[in-house]
Amino acid sequence: MKPVAPIRLLLVDDHLVVRAGLAAVLKFDTRFQVIAEAGDGAAAVDAHRKHQPDITLLDVRMPVMDGIEAARRIRAESPAARLLMLTTYDAEEDIRLALDAGASGYLLKNSSQDDLISALLTVQRGERWLPAGLARRLREHTQEAPLSARQLEVLELLAKGLSNKEIAAVLGFTTDGTKAHLRAIFAKLAVADRTEAVVIAIQRGLVRVDG
Amino acid sequence: MKPVAPIRLLLVDDHLVVRAGLAAVLKFDTRFQVIAEAGDGAAAVDAHRKHQPDITLLDVRMPVMDGIEAARRIRAESPAARLLMLTTYDAEEDIRLALDAGASGYLLKNSSQDDLISALLTVQRGERWLPAGLARRLREHTQEAPLSARQLEVLELLAKGLSNKEIAAVLGFTTDGTKAHLRAIFAKLAVADRTEAVVIAIQRGLVRVDG
DNA sequence: CGCACTACTACCCGATCGGGTAGTCGGTCA
DNA sequence: TGACCGACTACCCGATCGGGTAGTAGTGCG
Numbered sequence: 508m509k510p511v512a513p514i515r516l517l518l519v520d521d522h523l524v525v526r527a528g529l530a531a532v533l534k535f536d537t538r539f540q541v542i543a544e545a546g547d548g549a550a551a552v553d554a555h556r557k558h559q560p561d562i563t564l565l566d567v568r569m570p571v572m573d574g575i576e577a578a579r580r581i582r583a584e585s586p587a588a589r590l591l592m593l594t595t596y597d598a599e600e601d602i603r604l605a606l607d608a609g610a611s612g613y614l615l616k617n618s619s620q621d622d623l624i625s626a627l628l629t630v631q632r633g634e635r636w637l638p639a640g641l642a643r644r645l646r647e648h649t650q651e652a653p654l655s656a657r658q659l660e661v662l663e664l665l666a667k668g669l670s671n672k673e674i675a676a677v678l679g680f681t682t683d684g685t686k687a688h689l690r691a692i693f694a695k696l697a698v699a700d701r702t703e704a705v706v707i708a709i710q711r712g713l714v715r716v717d718g
Numbered sequence: 719m720k721p722v723a724p725i726r727l728l729l730v731d732d733h734l735v736v737r738a739g740l741a742a743v744l745k746f747d748t749r750f751q752v753i754a755e756a757g758d759g760a761a762a763v764d765a766h767r768k769h770q771p772d773i774t775l776l777d778v779r780m781p782v783m784d785g786i787e788a789a790r791r792i793r794a795e796s797p798a799a800r801l802l803m804l805t806t807y808d809a810e811e812d813i814r815l816a817l818d819a820g821a822s823g824y825l826l827k828n829s830s831q832d833d834l835i836s837a838l839l840t841v842q843r844g845e846r847w848l849p850a851g852l853a854r855r856l857r858e859h860t861q862e863a864p865l866s867a868r869q870l871e872v873l874e875l876l877a878k879g880l881s882n883k884e885i886a887a888v889l890g891f892t893t894d895g896t897k898a899h900l901r902a903i904f905a906k907l908a909v910a911d912r913t914e915a916v917v918i919a920i921q922r923g924l925v926r927v928d929g
Numbered sequence: 930c931g932c933a934c935t936a937c938t939a940c941c942c943g944a945t946c947g948g949g950t951a952g953t954c955g956g957t958c959a
Numbered sequence: 960t961g962a963c964c965g966a967c968t969a970c971c972c973g974a975t976c977g978g979g980t981a982g983t984a985g986t987g988c989g
Contacts (some may be wrong), residue, residue, distance in 0.1 A: 525827075527742035528735035528738040530742065531738035595806055616733055620734055667917070668913050680968085686946080700946080700975090701946080702912050702913045703879025706877055716921050881975075881976090882976075891936085892938060894938055895938070898937060898938080899937085910977085
């Protein structure tokens with residue numbers, strides 16, 4: 508064992524308890540050193556600029572600026588930054604967005620201490636880290652055509668329970684327009700009707716219901 | 719200030735990080751003392767029996783045995799036990815179930831340290847603690863008639879995207895039977911169609927989609 | 930005992946939905 | 960330039976949905 512400089516970490520999470528927990532869990536491992544913490548995305552960007560950590564542990568869902576946007580901005584400033592996203596949710600869309608935003612890994616909050624540590628070490632080596640089952644599920648849907656921006660708008664309204672006519676009114680086209688979009692959406696999500704589409708969309712994280 | 723014996727706490731959460739975080743946050747407040755931890759519901763029941771804590775902080779969603787069931791069993795053994803449920807989700811149904819199971823309070827994981835401490839102190843006094851906005855939302859829907867067991871079965875299948883005919887086949891009655899159930903469900907949830915019903919059901923925690 | 934309520938079945942009917950087909954318009958990429 | 964694709968509009972048609980109404984069986988409640 509040769510002595511190595513500790514990996515310097517920036518912790519970003521809006522939950523105080525989670526930050527404290529991560530710090531507590533990592534405190535006794537000399538390979539890691541928590542050098543800063545932040546409670547929202549904007550603070551994370553500032554803290555990253557100031558401290559230039561080796562790895563940033565970034566919560567996905569946060570007030571002010573979410574983890575995805577924070578990841579994008581950090582990568583814009585520091586393309587070599589290593590970002591490990593941290594989340595409770597395994598919605599595929601979140602993961603896809605996180606990876607697109609430049610994250611090097613994706614860690615579920617219910618991971619064990621061992622997982623946390625191996626994720627950190629893996630990311631530090633410049634490799635990608637994803638939870639076991641997730642990598643497979645992600646590949647499955649990655650082949651399929653993604654929804655267009657317009658289709659996501661329609662889907663969002665659909666998930667509010669609007670009828671074809673109401674969706675058309677909101678988006679400013681005819682009910683036939685809604686139907687055309689729905690047909691494309693159904694095909695891409697491989698479902699038969701609007702209800703199924705909404706359920707799948709929620710499962711995959713294409714739309715949010717937490718309101 | 720007269721010196722008081724610290725409030726003895728049992729922490730129950732399947733996330734190591736959360737347990738560590740709670741312990742870390744409470745460590746510096748002498749009014750509290752963490753005397754034991756558990757990682758699932760079954761272990762929580764055992765730990766409660768053994769340590770008889772003043773307050774048990776119980777995560778709702780856990781493997782092996784969830785927090786609701788654990789709360790029920792703990793209360794069965796120790797009717798005076800004070801239980802503070804801890805969760806990320808604010809689905810109303812979870813809260814209702816938790817309170818029915820005998821919880822004295824319900825704390826969201828994104829609460830501040832101040833909230834955590836005042837929740838603990840409130841519960842210790844034997845009073846009920848609920849997050850601000852939640853108490854109101856809960857009262858709103860508490861007036862409304864709850865769904866029957868059969869209606870929940872139908873709702874569950876509805877949330878899988880099944881048609882009236884398919885639901886009827888699964889449950890063993892005619893499509894008219896499905897329609898009769900749906901009419902009752904729509905009325906109780908105050909929605910106009912199946913898609914809206916599913917969204918509301920997911921929001922309120924009446925059905926789960928995490929799979 | 931009657932009353933209320935859930936769990937259905939059944940029929941009617943208009944509105945909505947979903948699928949098939951076809952064509953226009955604008956942007957992109959080779 | 961032509962080929963392709965997304966965003967529509969439009970029309971047809973059968974299936975499904977949701978609402979109104981009515982009636983039966985079974986259960987729990989006072």
